[in-house]
Amino acid sequence: MTGTDTSRGSAPIAAPGRPSGVQRAAAERTRRTIGRRGAVNVIMMGITFAAAVVATLPLIFILGHLLREGASSIDLDFFTRMPKPVGEAGGGMANAMVGTLVLILIASGLGLPIGIGAGLYLAENRGTLLANSVRFLSDVLNGLPSIVMGIFAWQFLVRPMGQFSALAGGIALGAMMIPLVTRTTEEMICLVPVALREAALALGYARWRTSLVVVLRTALPGIVTGALVAVSRIAGETAPLLFTALGNNFWSVSLREPIAALPLQIFTYATGPYDEQHALAWAGALVLIGIVLVISLAARFATRSRFGRGGD
Amino acid sequence: MSDATRPLVTARPDESGLGARIDGSAVGDTIYRWTTTAFALCVPLLLVFIAMEVAAAAWPAVRSFGFGFLTSSNWDPANGSFGAAPAIYGTIVSSVIALVIATPLALGVAVFLSEFAPSWLRQPVAFLVDLLAAIPSVVYGLWGIFVLQPLLREYVMPFLAGLPVVGRSPLFQGPAYGPSMLSAGLILAIMILPFISAVSREVLMAVPRSQREAALALGATKWETIADAVVPYARSGIIGGVILGLGRALGETMAVTMLIGNVHQISASLFAPGYTMASLIANEFAEATGDLHLSALMAVGGVLFAVTLIVNALARWLVWRVSREARA
Numbered sequence: 001m002t003g004t005d006t007s008r009g010s011a012p013i014a015a016p017g018r019p020s021g022v023q024r025a026a027a028e029r030t031r032r033t034i035g036r037r038g039a040v041n042v043i044m045m046g047i048t049f050a051a052a053v054v055a056t057l058p059l060i061f062i063l064g065h066l067l068r069e070g071a072s073s074i075d076l077d078f079f080t081r082m083p084k085p086v087g088e089a090g091g092g093m094a095n096a097m098v099g100t101l102v103l104i105l106i107a108s109g110l111g112l113p114i115g116i117g118a119g120l121y122l123a124e125n126r127g128t129l130l131a132n133s134v135r136f137l138s139d140v141l142n143g144l145p146s147i148v149m150g151i152f153a154w155q156f157l158v159r160p161m162g163q164f165s166a167l168a169g170g171i172a173l174g175a176m177m178i179p180l181v182t183r184t185t186e187e188m189i190c191l192v193p194v195a196l197r198e199a200a201l202a203l204g205y206a207r208w209r210t211s212l213v214v215v216l217r218t219a220l221p222g223i224v225t226g227a228l229v230a231v232s233r234i235a236g237e238t239a240p241l242l243f244t245a246l247g248n249n250f251w252s253v254s255l256r257e258p259i260a261a262l263p264l265q266i267f268t269y270a271t272g273p274y275d276e277q278h279a280l281a282w283a284g285a286l287v288l289i290g291i292v293l294v295i296s297l298a299a300r301f302a303t304r305s306r307f308g309r310g311g312d
Numbered sequence: 313m314s315d316a317t318r319p320l321v322t323a324r325p326d327e328s329g330l331g332a333r334i335d336g337s338a339v340g341d342t343i344y345r346w347t348t349t350a351f352a353l354c355v356p357l358l359l360v361f362i363a364m365e366v367a368a369a370a371w372p373a374v375r376s377f378g379f380g381f382l383t384s385s386n387w388d389p390a391n392g393s394f395g396a397a398p399a400i401y402g403t404i405v406s407s408v409i410a411l412v413i414a415t416p417l418a419l420g421v422a423v424f425l426s427e428f429a430p431s432w433l434r435q436p437v438a439f440l441v442d443l444l445a446a447i448p449s450v451v452y453g454l455w456g457i458f459v460l461q462p463l464l465r466e467y468v469m470p471f472l473a474g475l476p477v478v479g480r481s482p483l484f485q486g487p488a489y490g491p492s493m494l495s496a497g498l499i500l501a502i503m504i505l506p507f508i509s510a511v512s513r514e515v516l517m518a519v520p521r522s523q524r525e526a527a528l529a530l531g532a533t534k535w536e537t538i539a540d541a542v543v544p545y546a547r548s549g550i551i552g553g554v555i556l557g558l559g560r561a562l563g564e565t566m567a568v569t570m571l572i573g574n575v576h577q578i579s580a581s582l583f584a585p586g587y588t589m590a591s592l593i594a595n596e597f598a599e600a601t602g603d604l605h606l607s608a609l610m611a612v613g614g615v616l617f618a619v620t621l622i623v624n625a626l627a628r629w630l631v632w633r634v635s636r637e638a639r640a
Contacts, residue, residue: 037533037535037536038533040533040535041533041534041535041536044535044538045424045428045534045535047420048420048421048423048424048427048428049424049428049429050420051416051417051418051419051420051421051424052420052421052424052425052429052437052441054417055417055418055420055421055441055444055505055509056437056440056441058444058502059440059441059443059444059447061455061459062447062451062452062455065455065458065459066451066455069458113351114351114354114355116351117347117348117350117351117352117354118348118351118352118354118355120348120351121348121349121351121352122352124348130349130352131352133356134352134353134355134356136625136628136632137355137356137359138355139624139628140359140621140624140625140628141355141358141359143556143559143560143563143620143623143624143627144362144563144617144620144621144624145562145563145564145565145590145616145617145620146563146565147563147565147590147593147594147613147616148362148366148563148613148616148617148620149362150593150597151366151369151593151597151609151610151613152361152362152365152366154597155365155366155368155369155610156361156365175358175362178354178355178358179355182355206338206340206341207341207344208340208341208343208344208345209340211344212344232446233446235448236447236448236449236450236451237448237449238448238449238450238565238566239449239565239566239590239594242594242597242598243597243598246598263448263450263566266450266451266454267450267453267566267570270450270453270454270457270458270570271457271570278458281454282454285448285450285451285454288448288450288451289447289448289451292446292447292448293443293446296443296446300439
């Protein structure tokens with residue numbers, strides 16, 4: 001490439017008149033390579049575009065199939081009734097939905113305060129050794145398989161308590177929330193303009209008050225969004241609940257008893273042999289994914305309208 | 313970005329002490345600082361706590377089987393002998409299948425989104441791909457059982473087995489039932505694709521503009537710029553993204569449990585069912601027959617924990633290195 005460029009660049013200086021045969025041949029060669037290189041460029045662009053199309057196909061297939069299979073089984077009964085005995089058509093997942101709600105509440109009770117507190121620390125102590133280590137370890141924790149969180153919660157809570165419980169499930173999910181909330185909180189607080197903090201300090205606010213009243217409050221919408229995204233992540237988790245919350249065919253909101261959960265119920269029904277249960281599994285999956293998608297979309301637009309135009 | 317977001321005033325009140333003095337609440341500052349520090353310390357403590365709990369529970373199995381636990385393929389709860397080799401093998405094979413399929417696709421998506429795509433297309437496509445990461449594992453499993461698996465059994469597996477040379481290889485032998493290493497690997501590929509592409513896109517976007525402009529100024533085409541100037545610059549970050557995807561694939565539980573067939577065996581054929589470490593725990597833990605069985609499952613969990621810990625740490629370090637270079 002370099003050679004071609006030099007000859008092209010120096011040619012007009014050496015011979016301002018008409019180009020010699022050698023120069024014409026060189027120009028012809030250049031034109032050919034340019035043509036070939038252009039073609040490669042277009043082909044590669046096509047390939048990457050095709051990759052993008054292929055990557056979005058599974059999402060469309062999955063959503064399409066969920067709508068087709070699940071929509072027909074969703075009615076009022078699905079939300080208000082209890083599961084029917086095996087083999088009987090109808091019935092709903094009321095207990096599983098309430099169970100998921102209870103689990104989310106426990107998890108948020110554990111994950112939100114710790115996550116937001118740690119996020120505040122990370123944002124206000126950037127560059128220190130502890131902050132860097134915590135940020136790194138929080139990313140590592142985030143990548144930990146959810147099933148490991150399950151056996152941890154079993155060993156820590158179920159074994160000593162002698163029974164499966166909603167509490168153990170909620171705590172397993174809460175532990176998973178911590179790294180998620182920590183990192184989004186840190187990001188959101190870093191988006192708050194430094195001038196705002198300085199203004200508060202200049203007015204004589206103490207640092208803690210500046211952080212909590214001015215900075216945290218400014219970043220609050222973003223933090224709430226991050227918390228919602230974390231909730232939508234754990235709402236669909238099944239593996240940590242398998243031997244902590246266990247699942248329950250009956251109505252229960254007790255923290256010390258096994259509790260039903262939407263993803264657990266989907267798993268049980270999907271792997272069972274009955275068509276009626278398969279239909280309910282599709283319906284449950286549609287509801288679950290509806291919750292997740294609504295939260296994701298809401299989060300997307302909430303953060304964009306607030307921070308999209310200004311900074312970054 | 314970092315310059316704008318880094319607080320000009322560092323958070324150590326003792327240095328200037330200005331705010332504290334005027335407000336007269338140095339105590340409040342101290343309390344605030346200790347509280348947030350305590351919350352931050354929860355993260356490493358939790359990690360250590362998990363490691364300790366799992367290690368303690370796995371100890372009986374480690375003591376009775378030693379290193380042979382990893383190499384023996386005899387998993388027989390009734391006779392109290394446990395070897396995790398089939399599960400380890402299955403974990404590796406399914407993850408490798410996932411990486412082989414997902415990596416080129418994810419890189420293609422990342423390059424398209426960061427280099428080629430017009431700006432109006434970027435956001436929506438990136439969002440759609442990211443949404444793949446939001447779909448719960450159990451929903452992937454459900455879709456895999458009722459849609460993907462029949463498709464593989466009816467069309468893909470016969471097609472692979474019928475290929476001229478490749479079809480004869482031991483990879484594509486045996487009857488095509490459906491539950492198999494192949495279907496587990498394929499669902500994993502779809503699940504880790506958004507992770508790899510998100511990280512790759514991020515590091516590609518972190519490549520300085522001057523890097524691109526220099527190549528373009530030399531007369532390079534867009535693709536030559538990408539291949540010669542942008543991707544090499546971001547290479548270690550992209551590798552980090554791929555390793556991050558590997559970490560996800562190794563530990564993914566529900567979808568794999570629903571698709572892999574859950575059989576303790578090591579088979580060269582991708583059509584044969586198998587087991588992964590995560591699916592082994594998911595399947596047997598609640599119905600474990602005795603203390604040793606439980607402990608063996610905990611040991612499997614411990615291996616999984618250690619492996620994903622190393623893999624994730626490596627990935628984060630690689631990604632961090634690129635973004636630091638780009639900032640400097």
